[in-house]
Amino acid sequence: xxxxxxxxxxxxxxxxxxLADIIRNYRxxxxxxxxxxxxxxxxxxxxxxxxxxxxxxxxPKFKGKSSxxxxxxSIARFTAIDYxxxxxxxxxxxxxxxxxxxxxxxxxxRAIKNEEKRALHKALQKLKPEYEQALYxxxxxxxxxxxxxxxxxKTEKQIRDLLYHARKALKTELDKEGFVYEKL
Amino acid sequence: xxxxxxxxxxxxxxxxxxxxHRRLRAARIRRTTAAVSGLCAAAVIGLGIHNLxxxxxxxxxxxxxxxxxxxxETVSTEPATDAADIVSPTRAxxxxxxENSHNTRTVPGPPAARENxxxxxxxxxxxxxxxxxxxxxESADDNIxxxxxxxNGVNAPTPVNTMPAETQVQVTVTTADQNAVIDTERRxxxxxxxxxxxxxxxxxxxxxxxxxxxxxxxxxxxxxxxTFGYTNHSVYLFEDEIIDYTKFQNGELETDxxxxxxxxxxxxxxxxxxxxxxxxLNPDVNLSITEDDLKDYExxxxxxxxxxxxTADIVTPEYYNDPYFTDNVYxxxxxxxxxxxxxxxxxxxxxxxxxxAYRICGSLTLLPNGYTLFEDMMDKGxxxxxxxxxxxxxxxxxxxxxxxxKDREENVDRYSIPTYLNTFQSYHESYxxxxxxxxxxINESTDMVHVFGDYTWAEQDVLPEDQFNKCTDxxxxxxxxDFFTDYRYYYNNEPLLIQxxxxxxxxxxxxxxxxxxxxxxxxxxxxxxxxxEFFFPDLIFKNMEMLPEYxxxxxxxxxxxGGESEVTANVMDRYSKKIGFKELIPDNELxxxxxxxxxxxxxxxxxxxxxxxxxxxxxxxxxNSLDLLWTGEMYSSYDYQExxxxxxxxxxxxQWENIKTNCDFNNNGISGDHDDYYIADIYIINEFLIKNPDxxxxxxxxxxxxxxxEEANQQNLAIMESADIDRSGDANCDEETGLADALLILQNNxxxxxxxxxxxxxxxxDIYMTGDGITxxxxxxxxxxxxxVPIE
Numbered sequence: 001x002x003x004x005x006x007x008x009x010x011x012x013x014x015x016x017x018x019l020a021d022i023i024r025n026y027r028x029x030x031x032x033x034x035x036x037x038x039x040x041x042x043x044x045x046x047x048x049x050x051x052x053x054x055x056x057x058x059x060p061k062f063k064g065k066s067s068x069x070x071x072x073x074s075i076a077r078f079t080a081i082d083y084x085x086x087x088x089x090x091x092x093x094x095x096x097x098x099x100x101x102x103x104x105x106x107x108x109x110r111a112i113k114n115e116e117k118r119a120l121h122k123a124l125q126k127l128k129p130e131y132e133q134a135l136y137x138x139x140x141x142x143x144x145x146x147x148x149x150x151x152x153x154k155t156e157k158q159i160r161d162l163l164y165h166a167r168k169a170l171k172t173e174l175d176k177e178g179f180v181y182e183k184l
Numbered sequence: 185x186x187x188x189x190x191x192x193x194x195x196x197x198x199x200x201x202x203x204x205h206r207r208l209r210a211a212r213i214r215r216t217t218a219a220v221s222g223l224c225a226a227a228v229i230g231l232g233i234h235n236l237x238x239x240x241x242x243x244x245x246x247x248x249x250x251x252x253x254x255x256x257e258t259v260s261t262e263p264a265t266d267a268a269d270i271v272s273p274t275r276a277x278x279x280x281x282x283e284n285s286h287n288t289r290t291v292p293g294p295p296a297a298r299e300n301x302x303x304x305x306x307x308x309x310x311x312x313x314x315x316x317x318x319x320x321x322e323s324a325d326d327n328i329x330x331x332x333x334x335x336n337g338v339n340a341p342t343p344v345n346t347m348p349a350e351t352q353v354q355v356t357v358t359t360a361d362q363n364a365v366i367d368t369e370r371r372x373x374x375x376x377x378x379x380x381x382x383x384x385x386x387x388x389x390x391x392x393x394x395x396x397x398x399x400x401x402x403x404x405x406x407x408x409x410x411t412f413g414y415t416n417h418s419v420y421l422f423e424d425e426i427i428d429y430t431k432f433q434n435g436e437l438e439t440d441x442x443x444x445x446x447x448x449x450x451x452x453x454x455x456x457x458x459x460x461x462x463x464x465l466n467p468d469v470n471l472s473i474t475e476d477d478l479k480d481y482e483x484x485x486x487x488x489x490x491x492x493x494x495t496a497d498i499v500t501p502e503y504y505n506d507p508y509f510t511d512n513v514y515x516x517x518x519x520x521x522x523x524x525x526x527x528x529x530x531x532x533x534x535x536x537x538x539x540x541a542y543r544i545c546g547s548l549t550l551l552p553n554g555y556t557l558f559e560d561m562m563d564k565g566x567x568x569x570x571x572x573x574x575x576x577x578x579x580x581x582x583x584x585x586x587x588x589x590k591d592r593e594e595n596v597d598r599y600s601i602p603t604y605l606n607t608f609q610s611y612h613e614s615y616x617x618x619x620x621x622x623x624x625x626i627n628e629s630t631d632m633v634h635v636f637g638d639y640t641w642a643e644q645d646v647l648p649e650d651q652f653n654k655c656t657d658x659x660x661x662x663x664x665x666d667f668f669t670d671y672r673y674y675y676n677n678e679p680l681l682i683q684x685x686x687x688x689x690x691x692x693x694x695x696x697x698x699x700x701x702x703x704x705x706x707x708x709x710x711x712x713x714x715x716x717e718f719f720f721p722d723l724i725f726k727n728m729e730m731l732p733e734y735x736x737x738x739x740x741x742x743x744x745x746g747g748e749s750e751v752t753a754n755v756m757d758r759y760s761k762k763i764g765f766k767e768l769i770p771d772n773e774l775x776x777x778x779x780x781x782x783x784x785x786x787x788x789x790x791x792x793x794x795x796x797x798x799x800x801x802x803x804x805x806x807x808n809s810l811d812l813l814w815t816g817e818m819y820s821s822y823d824y825q826e827x828x829x830x831x832x833x834x835x836x837x838x839q840w841e842n843i844k845t846n847c848d849f850n851n852n853g854i855s856g857d858h859d860d861y862y863i864a865d866i867y868i869i870n871e872f873l874i875k876n877p878d879x880x881x882x883x884x885x886x887x888x889x890x891x892x893x894e895e896a897n898q899q900n901l902a903i904m905e906s907a908d909i910d911r912s913g914d915a916n917c918d919e920e921t922g923l924a925d926a927l928l929i930l931q932n933n934x935x936x937x938x939x940x941x942x943x944x945x946x947x948x949x950d951i952y953m954t955g956d957g958i959t960x961x962x963x964x965x966x967x968x969x970x971x972x973v974p975i976e
Contacts, residue, residue, distance in 0.1 A: 019195070019196075020188075020192045023191055023192050023195065024188050024192075049191065049194055049195055049198065052195040053195050053198045056196065056198075057202045057203055
């Protein structure tokens with residue numbers, strides 16, 4: 001599997017269906033990841049769209065230095081940060097409204113099949129966002145430490161440290177809930 | 185949540201909308217620059233025509249001779265009305281008291297303040313430290329259009345005045361020898377016609393620009409077509425901001441908010457306090473600006489900052505602790521915001537003052553003249569960026585600083601925002617605590633690195649100790665002024681951003697988070713602050729010339745082995761591309777000793793010495809007038825590659841390769857960019873078209889222009905019709921006058937579609953009663969000449 005690189009090349013050569021395939025493959029995972037950054041499922045959905053709009057409009061080069069998925073998640077992260085800077089008050093308002101809870105649960109159910117992982121995901125959301133992001137990328141998206149570092153623009157060492165602390169925090173959180181997750 | 189298909193449709197719809205917007209923008213830029221080019225070309229050609237008078241005193245066949253011909257030429261022009269509108273500064277002069285609902289207010293306060301308020305032009309103690317912005321005042325009857333063109337800040341010599349409709353040319357030719365006239369007249373005519381037609385055709389392109397620019401009335405410094413905002417700075421101004429600035433500039437929004445007769449920081453400070461919800465939502469408070477207008481005033485501070493040089497003191501919170509500010513901010517004579525709400529809460533006032541100062545700092549990282557703060561700090565000895573201690577700022581200093589910053593990035597970890605911040609519900613409270621937390625952290629150590637956590641520096645082996653220490657000093661100095669707070673926050677991006685809800689007002693104040701955003705948005709390095717990206721290069725190249733080698737890593741490798749050569753070179757590369765060299769020109773005035781002019785002169789010299797090739801844009805092996813047809817495409821194609829998806833170049837792959845490799849006429853390392861376009865355009869006109877009017881390529885170009893632009897042809901014809909020049913009768917333009925011409929005229933009268941006259945032929949044919957059009961009497965006149973019948 002090329003993780004979507006061939007679809008993207010197809011899109012670059014003029015086939016819009018290539019982009020449609022990428023959207024179908026990555027949309028849900030991206031929304032959850034972005035949600036871990038912005039903490040708002042409505043905004044996350046909008047940012048997900050903006051991410052794909054960037055691909056559609058700017059057609060950035062995918063040089064193959066990382067996997068396509070890593071590259072895509074990096075773009076999503078930048079887009080999310082851009083969004084927060086441009087719409088801080090919107091985000092706050094939406095956060096207050098908390099109207100995306102149902103959406104979030106629905107999406108979570110669709111994207112994360114394993115019930116145990118869903119419980120884990122819920123616990124993740126109670127952690128510091130940085131922990132949440134690092135754990136989400138490694139546990140749910142199966143990114144390697146290197147790839148996670150690329151996406152989060154940190155060094156591999158920083159990711160290792162971050163994951164160490166994040167796991168400890170998650171374990172504490174799960175203990176509170178009475179869960180035991182063997183991989184921690 | 186949307187279905188997949190809905191998401192896909194939404195993405196494509198949004199994308200198409202953006203692409204269309206960019207396409208329109210690119211088209212606008214093309215029109216604008218083409219207009220400038222046209223104007224420049226017109227000026228160059230005009231100069232060429234003028235120089236023809238002194239070409240060679242000795243009479244030669246087919247050459248103009250000053251012995252035989254006297255030419256008196258009068259060009260009377262009137263500025264295009266709308267063009268004058270574009271650049272006319274309609275902003276009311278500062279210091280003019282407004283006459284609106286606020287003028288009933290009195291401004292009590294300290295005696296000094298009241299004293300100052302009586303004289304609009306007199307500065308108060310504080311504003312003495314701020315150099316007031318002095319707009320380029322031009323009197324109403326000044327012909328503004330002939331001195332400034334708002335396009336890219338380029339001063340175009342006699343620009344829109346060459347608009348065909350407003351131009352009248354009077355030419356009188358007196359001949360000593362009738363036979364010589366027939367030959368020489370054609371020659372003169374050809375020169376004039378070729379030059380004029382080209383100039384007018386190019387100038388005609390300025391019309392779209394005129395209508396576009398007329399949408400906004402802007403001062404020369406703020407140009408919607410110039411995304412750099414300032415002519416010699418590299419930071420973007422965003423469109424929304426520009427619109428707001430324009431309202432202040434043209435008086436649509438009152439800048440003298442407090443009605444004391446002048447626009448100064450006190451007005452900005454008042455707006456800042458009014459923006460506090462507790463104030464503007466309180467029905468008992470009479471606001472000096474309405475709540476509806478409040479949003480429009482968000483950019484008042486930025487407007488102040490871009491129109492004034494910045495001094496180091498105004499970015500310190502202590503500056504605003506002065507009673508001048510706290511006592512003079514009134515909502516009306518009786519209701520001082522501060523008296524009413526916060527006078528008793530000194531701590532709160534202090535916090536507000538800090539926020540105001542920080543907002544200024546934050547804004548400056550984004551504004552074109554933010555670097556003036558750095559300048560002032562350097563002047564006052566607060567900041568020293570001369571890291572290699574050679575007495576001057578050079579790219580080498582920046583390389584040292586970049587190396588320092590990158591090294592720091594590799595060796596520090598982020599620290600966590602204390603979780604107790606989450607417990608604060610009031611943003612004022614959380615802001616105060618947060619600010620104190622950061623400041624305490626800074627004060628704990630003289631070394632900034634400790635702010636970031638428990639990590640210490642890795643062994644520093646790249647920079648010499650003195651340079652390393654100077655970098656640390658500079659960083660600390662900048663941090664004191666809250667530059668690099670964004671850099672600090674960058675390390676805490678995620679924690680802070682997530683808590684944006686709780687600290688939303690901190691974010692609202694725009695004083696954090698812009699650093700890597702800015703870099704990323706501009707395709708820059710997200711890890712470098714705007715200081716490195718913009719202000720440092722601005723300071724460096726204020727006094728020295730940008731050279732291509734500064735964008736090469738190898739240049740820095742030799743200076744500082746092991747340093748961050750690639751990063752520095754990349755920053756320089758982006759900077760030079762963004763400013764396109766011409767942005768460094770002090771006044772952007774073509775024709776003076778500017779970088780662009782020097783680049784052009786150098787190119788001409790190099791070509792003359794055989795060191796470089798003349799522009800061959802169509803890649804046909806020679807430079808001739810036909811290359812002019814491709815200059816516009818060269819300009820557009822550069823945009824196309826900058827804005828993928830907007831359009832495709834019309835060059836063939838071979839031609840495009842030629843543009844990308846052989847057309848770096850200004851030697852800036854980028855072949856085929858907009859500066860190369862300017863040079864090519866002027867060079868081809870100057871060095872070929874004017875000098876070779878009879879060349880087949882020039883003739884072809886003329887005929888192409890004839891067929892391309894009917895409207896321009898009509899205008900040209902009208903101009904020439906009004907000229908007092910004896911006509912030759914050469915209707916078919918075969919350089920002979922005879923029965924064939926008479927026949928063509930009669931045929932044309934009978935059926936003009938079947939027997940068209942060229943513009944030149946039409947001009948020549950009106951030999952009888954010149955100015956009354958082409959009639960059979962013209963044909964009769966030609967027959968008389970042919971038959972040597974005396975003419976009355």
